[in-house]
Every structure is written in structure tokens, then in C-alpha cells.
Amino acid sequence: MSQTPKQSAERPVPTSADVARLAGVSRATVSYVLNNTSAVRISEPTRRRVREAAEELGYVPHAAARSLRAGHTRMVLLPSAHVPVGPLYNRFFNELQRALRRLDYTVVQHGSLGLDGDDAARAWAELRPVAVVSLGEVALTPYGVDVLKRSGAKAVITLGPRRVQGAHSLVMDQSEIGSCAVTHLVGRGRRAIGVVMPREPGLELFSDPRLEGARRAAAAGGARIEPLPLLYDEESAAELAARWRGLGLDAVYAYNDEYAMLLMRALQDAGIQVPGETAVVGADNLLLGRLLRPRLSTVRIDMVSGQRLAELVDRVVRDPGAERERHGLMGARALHRESS
Amino acid sequence: MSQTPKQSAERPVPTSADVARLAGVSRATVSYVLNNTSAVRISEPTRRRVREAAEELGYVPHAAARSLRAGHTRMVLLPSAHVPVGPLYNRFFNELQRALRRLDYTVVQHGSLGLDGDDAARAWAELRPVAVVSLGEVALTPYGVDVLKRSGAKAVITLGPRRVQGAHSLVMDQSEIGSCAVTHLVGRGRRAIGVVMPREPGLELFSDPRLEGARRAAAAGGARIEPLPLLYDEESAAELAARWRGLGLDAVYAYNDEYAMLLMRALQDAGIQVPGETAVVGADNLLLGRLLRPRLSTVRIDMVSGQRLAELVDRVVRDPGAERERHGLMGARALHRESS
DNA sequence: TTGAAAGCGATACCAG
DNA sequence: CTGGTATCGCTTTCAA
Numbered sequence: 162m163s164q165t166p167k168q169s170a171e172r173p174v175p176t177s178a179d180v181a182r183l184a185g186v187s188r189a190t191v192s193y194v195l196n197n198t199s200a201v202r203i204s205e206p207t208r209r210r211v212r213e214a215a216e217e218l219g220y221v222p223h224a225a226a227r228s229l230r231a232g233h234t235r236m237v238l239l240p241s242a243h244v245p246v247g248p249l250y251n252r253f254f255n256e257l258q259r260a261l262r263r264l265d266y267t268v269v270q271h272g273s274l275g276l277d278g279d280d281a282a283r284a285w286a287e288l289r290p291v292a293v294v295s296l297g298e299v300a301l302t303p304y305g306v307d308v309l310k311r312s313g314a315k316a317v318i319t320l321g322p323r324r325v326q327g328a329h330s331l332v333m334d335q336s337e338i339g340s341c342a343v344t345h346l347v348g349r350g351r352r353a354i355g356v357v358m359p360r361e362p363g364l365e366l367f368s369d370p371r372l373e374g375a376r377r378a379a380a381a382g383g384a385r386i387e388p389l390p391l392l393y394d395e396e397s398a399a400e401l402a403a404r405w406r407g408l409g410l411d412a413v414y415a416y417n418d419e420y421a422m423l424l425m426r427a428l429q430d431a432g433i434q435v436p437g438e439t440a441v442v443g444a445d446n447l448l449l450g451r452l453l454r455p456r457l458s459t460v461r462i463d464m465v466s467g468q469r470l471a472e473l474v475d476r477v478v479r480d481p482g483a484e485r486e487r488h489g490l491m492g493a494r495a496l497h498r499e500s501s
Numbered sequence: 502m503s504q505t506p507k508q509s510a511e512r513p514v515p516t517s518a519d520v521a522r523l524a525g526v527s528r529a530t531v532s533y534v535l536n537n538t539s540a541v542r543i544s545e546p547t548r549r550r551v552r553e554a555a556e557e558l559g560y561v562p563h564a565a566a567r568s569l570r571a572g573h574t575r576m577v578l579l580p581s582a583h584v585p586v587g588p589l590y591n592r593f594f595n596e597l598q599r600a601l602r603r604l605d606y607t608v609v610q611h612g613s614l615g616l617d618g619d620d621a622a623r624a625w626a627e628l629r630p631v632a633v634v635s636l637g638e639v640a641l642t643p644y645g646v647d648v649l650k651r652s653g654a655k656a657v658i659t660l661g662p663r664r665v666q667g668a669h670s671l672v673m674d675q676s677e678i679g680s681c682a683v684t685h686l687v688g689r690g691r692r693a694i695g696v697v698m699p700r701e702p703g704l705e706l707f708s709d710p711r712l713e714g715a716r717r718a719a720a721a722g723g724a725r726i727e728p729l730p731l732l733y734d735e736e737s738a739a740e741l742a743a744r745w746r747g748l749g750l751d752a753v754y755a756y757n758d759e760y761a762m763l764l765m766r767a768l769q770d771a772g773i774q775v776p777g778e779t780a781v782v783g784a785d786n787l788l789l790g791r792l793l794r795p796r797l798s799t800v801r802i803d804m805v806s807g808q809r810l811a812e813l814v815d816r817v818v819r820d821p822g823a824e825r826e827r828h829g830l831m832g833a834r835a836l837h838r839e840s841s
Numbered sequence: 842t843t844g845a846a847a848g849c850g851a852t853a854c855c856a857g
Numbered sequence: 858c859t860g861g862t863a864t865c866g867c868t869t870t871c872a873a
Contacts, residue, residue: 174629174653176850187860192852200853202858219651224627225565225574226850229865234565241610243595255583258612267624270581272598272608284607287564289514311559313514395791419789426792449759449789451735452766516866527844532868540869542842566866569849844873850865857860 175218184214191215195222228289233313237261237474238290240281241270242298243363249445249464256467257294264475266291278302286312292474297321297366301328316477320470322370329477331465333491335367336374341460342414342442343375345495347382351412351440354379355389357420360397368416371444375414389413391420398427405433411440412501418443418450418459425453425500440501444493455499463492515558524554531555535562568629573653577601577814578630580621581610582638583703589785589804596807597634604815606631618642626652632814637661637706641668656817660810662710669817671805673831675707676714681800682754682782683715685835687722691752691780694719695729697760700737708756711784715754729753731760738767745773751780752841758783758790758799765793765840780841784833795839803832 177195181188186207193201194211214220228234239257258268271288273281282305285293293314295301301319303326309317310327317328324330339356346354356375358368372388379386387410391397405428415421421443425435435441435455443450443459450457476483517535521528526547533541534551554560568574579597598608611628613621622645625633633654635641641659643666649657650667657668664670679696686694696715698708712728719726727750731737745768755761761783765775775781775795783790783799790797816823 172651174651177852178850188851189853189861190859193859196852198853204858207859219648221623221626221648221652223569223629223850225569225629226865227852229563229565229569229849229867230851230853232865239612243591251583255614258614262612262615268612270610270612272579272602272610274595274598275602283561286561289563289565308559308561311512311514312561393788395788422789422792448733448735449762452762453792517868518866528867529845529869530843533843536868538869544842547842563866566849567868569851569865570867570869572849842873845871847868847870849867852864854863855861857858 175220177220177222179218180211180214180220183218184210186211234289234291235266236288236290237266237268237292237294238285238288239268239270239294239296240273240285240299241296242272242274242276248447249462253464253467254296257470258467260468260471261474264471266474273299279305279308281305282308285309286314289313292316292318292478294470294474295319295321295328297333298363300366301325303327315481316474318470318474318477320465322366329473331470331473333465334374335370335491336377337491337493338444338460338462339371339374339376339414340378341374341493341495342444343378343384343386344382345458345460345497346412346414346440346442346501347378347384349412349440349497349501352382352384353387353410353412354384355387355408355410355413357389357391357413357415357424359416359420360390360392364416371416391415391424393420393423395423395427398423399430402427402431402433405431405439411438412442413439414442414444416444418445418447418457421457421459421500422450422453425457436499436501442495442501446496451498453500458498458501459496461494461496463494465491515560517560517562519558520551520554520560523558524550526551574629574631575606576628576630577606577608577632577634578625578628579608579610580613580625580633580635580639582612582614582616588787589802593804593807594636597810598807600808600811601814604811606814613639619645619648621645622648625649626654629653632656632658632818634810634814635659635661635668637673638703640706641665643667655821656814658810658814658817660805662706669813671810671813673805674714675710675831676717677831677833678784678800678802679711679714679716679754680718681714681833681835682784683718683724683726684722685798685800685837686752686754686780686782686841687718687724689752689780689837689841691841692722692724693727693750693752694724695727695748695750695753697729697731697753697755697764699756699760700730700732704756711756731755731764733760733763735763735767738763739770742767742771742773745771745779751778752782753779754782754784756784758785758787758797761797761799761840762790762793765797776839776841782835782841786836791838793840798838798841799836801834801836803834805831 177191181191278300306327319325319328320331322335425441446461517531521531618640646667659665660671662675765781786801
């Protein structure tokens with residue numbers, strides 16, 4: 162209790178000046194040595210002394226001071242409101258992270274949970290990131306994009322269902338997924354198709370366009386669409402299954418595989434034959450869907466690779482204004498198994 | 502092409518000096534107004550002019566400059582190597598993020614994929630976070646903790662299977678989970694118990710202690726433990742199922758529900774009765790496990806609440822050295838369903 | 842009530 | 858080859 166109560170708390174953080182003092186050189190020399198500045202020759206003994214001093218003090222450069230001086234950062238900011246779910250997303254995210262790191266960027270996710278779009282944009286702008294890659298979890302407005310660009314962001318890239326004015330929008334057309342699922346069902350002779358809409362908040366950004374795509378495909382195929390709100394729990398699924406026959410549907414596209422598995426089980430428990438009476442299709446191509454009987458039909462989603470996105474970020478950072486937006490970075494293909 | 506090719510690129514980022522100039526006041530006044538400094542009275546008209554000027558220029562304060570001047574940040578850094586999976590983790594993460602934000606911290610995840618523990622610690626230290634909460638994805642060494650503390654971090658908190666010297670370690674005793682699962686199986690008369698060990702990299706931090714807990718429980722109950730490496734794919738599961746009878750096991754604890762579901766299906770496909778011939782237990786209490794037949798028995802894990810962890814972070818930041826490490830922030834309970 | 846100025850830590854120019 | 862020194866943007870005394 163009386164040993165070193167504040168000592169460690171008060172111990173000042175070592176700066177390059179401390180390193181310089183300990184090594185008996187100037188701060189400039191410290192900077193040259195630690196940054197391997199090639200424009201300047203420093204004698205080997207001096208280099209060693211500096212490095213040893215830095216090591217001894219546990220010196221770590223101060224990123225804020227450095228970027229203040231440099232006038233820019235190498236930070237790529239990825240806003241994250243929710244932790245996204247799904248193996249697809251995870252793989253993509255990890256790829257992106259790794260690729261950006263290889264390009265010598267510092268990848269930082271900013272927890273923006275509970276911030277509205279413009280507040281969030283301002284919070285990000287304070288960090289002066291060189292690029293912002295928004296995965297569509299926080300709705301970025303044209304105003305928000307402007308704030309970021311004015312704060313020095315060279316690249317503002319959105320990856321989501323909608324274009325955002327001013328940003329490099331990589332439109333991931335979610336409607337393609339719904340369209341794909343329903344086209345598949347129509348092709349197998351179904352004409353009255355339910356579309357599960359998760360009632361959990363935060364998923365509308367994905368589920369709305371998927372529904373819209375389903376509608377489009379249904380219209381083209383002469384089928385009827387019925388939106389079906391559903392919570393991700395057994396009670397909600399059982400309740401829906403109980404009134405299933407009254408709905409007069411012969412198929413259902415269930416947003417994704419998890420909802421599809423939930424609903425399929427509930428339907429089976431209610432005595433409804435799958436796929437005989439009702440066909441079921443999910444999306445995401447989860448391994449677990451193959452474990453059910455019947456095996457779950459699904460829509461496989463091909464996401465843009467993290468590597469490619471990282472390269473785009475780098476290109477835009479180096480030459481903003483060179484590239485304009487792209488589309489169709491997401492593909493979707495129905496996989497027929499047994500449930501449809 | 503010839504419109505404004507570099508103009509926007511070169512357009513300088515507005516600073517508080519620009520705001521001051523536009524509003525016709527000094528930079529000090531701008532600072533007072535925008536930070537609502539209560540120690541100083543500024544006339545209402547001046548305040549308005551300053552705010553309008555800031556708005557017009559799209560001024561956003563420079564976090565680096567501010568923290569450089571202040572000598573500290575309000576940044577809580579959460580290292581993230583992999584995006585963690587599982588609803589439990591997600592909920593916890595979101596809770597933590599939200600609670601920290603309410604306490605006025607800036608939550609930042611640092612993508613540390615592919616950095617070794619000490620390099621990672623140095624990279625984090627450059628950002629001068631006031632606290633680091635490591636969820637055990639990156640192995641933090643005592644040296645790394647020291648680097649962080651010397652760089653001014655008031656709180657270094659690890660949440661993982663092991664204690665880390667120097668840090669506030671919240672030991673989440675993963676072994677409890679394995680122990681719980683095996684005790685359950687032993688209690689139901691099983692004596693030869695397989696333990697699935699995921700072969701995917703990065704999971705050893707969890708799977709090793711779980712195995713160790715399983716061993717402990719087995720020893721206490723007079724049972725035998727057999728580690729079973731498994732990849733998360735159908736081939737690997739089928740291969741394991743094919744040689745199942747040769748292993749002479751009457752039960753298996755399958756790391757978590759996903760591996761359990763995978764293996765259970767493979768066993769059933771190989772004609773092995775579950776739970777008759779072999780009992781199966783997972784962990785995580787996933788909803789999907791309840792959809793299988795037989796319903797999957799599991800271990801429910803009670804994680805520390807994000808709210809509580811956020812409060813701990815805040816306490817340690819305010820008074821480092823006041824609290825020492827805690828244990829047992831994770832509970833585990835077996836849930837018997839039908840597969841065991 | 843407002844303004845001038847010092848200084849946070851690192852870097853890069855220019856002199857020595 | 859090495860050392861002063863001005864500078865980045867912001868906050869905060871201290872004076873006016």
C-alpha cells in the first residue's frame with residue numbers, strides 16, 4: 162500500500178528528448194536513427210547508443226505528435242457499430258485488415274455504436290484518418306462524407322446497399338440475393354412465396370433490399386410475395402408455423418440460413434412437409450445448413466475480396482478523384498440442395 | 502478533367518485559426534466557445550459567430566493536437582486480431598462498447614492481425630490509449646504490458662484464460678467449460694470421453710484450457726479422456742465418424758456447439774446412435790443446437806457483462822493500482838437436452 | 842470579455 | 858555527420 166502508490170502513476174512517459182539525453186545526442190539524431198532516415202549518415206556507434214537508450218527507456222514514438230507534424234496519418238478507419246456476424250463477413254474483414262496492414266496502413270475500427278450518422282462522421286474526422294471504409298453499419302450522409310473529406314480524408318469508401326453522394330460507393334447490391342432466391346423458387350414451380358424479414362433492429366439495411374429484389378423477381382415470374390416478420394427465437398418461429406397454412410404459401414425465402422433453419426424446424430414440427438408442401442431457401446451457405454434434413458438450399462454470396470478492396474483504398478489514397486464508383490462487387494448464386 | 506483536379510486535394514483542412522479569423526476573434530476564444538469552457542464567460546453574440554464560422558468551414562478539431570496538448574487521451578483500445586465469432590461474444594462486445602462510450606471514452610479497435618505480441622503492444626502504445634482491454638486474441642506478454650504502461654496507459658486489462666504479469670487480468674477460466682461438460686457426461690454414466698480439439702489456428706487459447714478442465718473432471722470421475730483433432734468441415738467430420746467405433750468412446754465433448762453439430766450429424770450418418778451409443782455435448786447454447794434432433798446438450802457460458810467491465814476500466818483509469826486482479830468472471834453450466 | 846503566447850512531441854530543414 | 862530550431866493544431870495560463 163505504501164510502496165509505490167503514485168510513483169508509477171507519475172512516472173513521465175519517455176520522449177525522444179529523454180532518449181537523446183541518455184544517448185548523449187540531439188533529438189534530431191534520435192529521430193534520424195529510429196526512422197532509418199536515409200538522407201543522413203549517422204555513425205554506427207551513435208546508432209547503437211540511440212537504440213540502446215530507446216530500448217532502456219521503453220521509448221515508443223507518440224503517434225499524435227508525429228501525425229501532427231507530418232500533416233497526415235496512415236490510418237484507415239473502419240466504423241463499426243455492431244460487430245457484424247457471419248463467416249463471410251469475418252473472412253472479408255480479416256482479409257481487408259491484413260491486406261491494408263501489408264500496404265503499411267494502420268487499421269482502426271471506431272466503435273460508433275449509438276452515434277447518428279453525422280455525429281459519427283465528426284468523431285471519425287477528429288482522428289484525421291487518411292481513409293474511411295464504411296461497411297454500411299452506420300448510415301453515412303453526403304454531409305458526413307463532406308466533413309470527412311474536408312478533414313483530410315483522401316478516400317471515403319462505402320460498401321453497402323446504397324450509393325452515398327460524394328463517396329466512392331461500392332454498391333453491394335443486396336437485392337441481388339433476394340432476387341436470386343426467388344428466381345430459384347419460381348424456377349421450381351413455386352408461386353406464393355413468403356419472405357422472412359428479421360425483426361431485430363439494424364438488419365433493415367440488408368433485409369429491405371433483399372425483399373425488394375424478391376419482389377422484382379416475383380413480378381418477373383408471375384409469383385406473389387408475402388413479407389413475414391420474424392424474431393430470431395423459437396417462440397416466434399412456432400407462432401409463424403402455427404398460422405402457416407392460413408397464409409397459403411408454397412415457398413419461403415428466409416433472409417439467411419440461420420432464420421431459414423429456425424423456420425424450417427418450426428414448420429416440420431408443425432407437420433408441414435419441406436419441401437413437399439413448402440420449399441425453404443436461406444442465404445449465406447453456412448456449413449450448418451448442410452447438416453439438417455432436408456439439407457437447406459441456400460444462396461451463396463460472393464463478396465468482394467478484402468485484398469481487392471484494400472488495393473482500391475490504396476489507389477484512391479494515392480490519387481483521389483482518379484476512380485469513380487463501381488458496382489456489382491457482390492455476386493449471388495442459388496445452391497439447390499433438398500429443401501426446395 | 503480540368504475543373505478542379507487538385508483544388509479539392511490541396512484545399513487545406515480548416516483549423517481553429519481559420520475559424521477565429523472568419524469569426525473575427527482569437528483562437529483562444531474559439532477554443533473556449535467550442536469546448537463550453539465554464540471558467541470563462543463569452544458573450545452570446547460571439548459564441549454564435551464562432552459556432553457559425555465553425556459550421557461554415559466544416560471545422561472538426563484535431564484529436565492528435567488536442568491530446569498532444571492535453572498530455573492524455575480518452576481512448577480505450579481493444580486489440581482485435583480475428584473478428585471474434587459467436588453471439589455471446591458479440592453481445593458482450595457491443596455492451597462494452599456502448600458502456601464505455603457512455604463513460605465518455607472513445608472506443609477504438611486496433612486491427613493487429615499478423616502482429617506478434619510485442620510488436621502489437623508497441624503499435625498500440627503509439628496511440629497513447631488511456632486503457633487497453635485485450636480480449637485474449639493477441640497474446641500479451643509482461644514486456645508488452647510494461648511498454649503500454651510506460652507509454653501512459655492507466656489500465657491494461659486482459660480477459661482470457663491466463664493471467665498476464667503486470668496487467669489487471671480478468672481470468673476467464675475456460676477450463677471450467679470443459680470441466681462442466683465432462684462432469685455432466687460422467688454424471689450420466691459415461692466413462693470414455695472424446696474431446697474435440699479444433700484444428701483451426703487461433704483457437705488453442707480456448708481449446709487447450711477446455712481440454713485441461715475436461716481432464717480434471719475426468720480424473721475426478723474415473724473417466725478416460727481422448728483428444729480428437731477436427732477441422733470444421735464435413736470431410737474431417739466424416740473421417741472421424743468412420744473410425745469412431747475403433748476409438749471405443751461412449752461420449753464426446755465437442756469444443757462448442759458448432760463442432761458438436763457437425764460431429765453429431767457425421768456420427769448419425771455413420772449409423773451411430775446419439776445419445777444411445779455416444780453422447781454429444783457442445784458449448785455456447787446456440788439456438789441452432791435446439792433445432793437438431795436429438796436436441797443438442799450444451800454448456801451455457803455466462804460472460805462478464807460489458808457494463809461491468811466498462812465500469813472496471815473506468816475505476817482503474819481513475820485510480821490505477823487501486824484494484825488488483827479478479828477471477829471467476831465467467832460461469833458455466835451444463836444444459837441437458839437430448840443428445841447426452 | 843478577449844488576446845498573446847507558451848508548450849505538448851516529433852520531424853526536417855539549414856548551419857555548423 | 859550532428860545540432861539548433863521552426864513548425865504542426867490546440868489548450869490554457871496570464872495580461873490587458
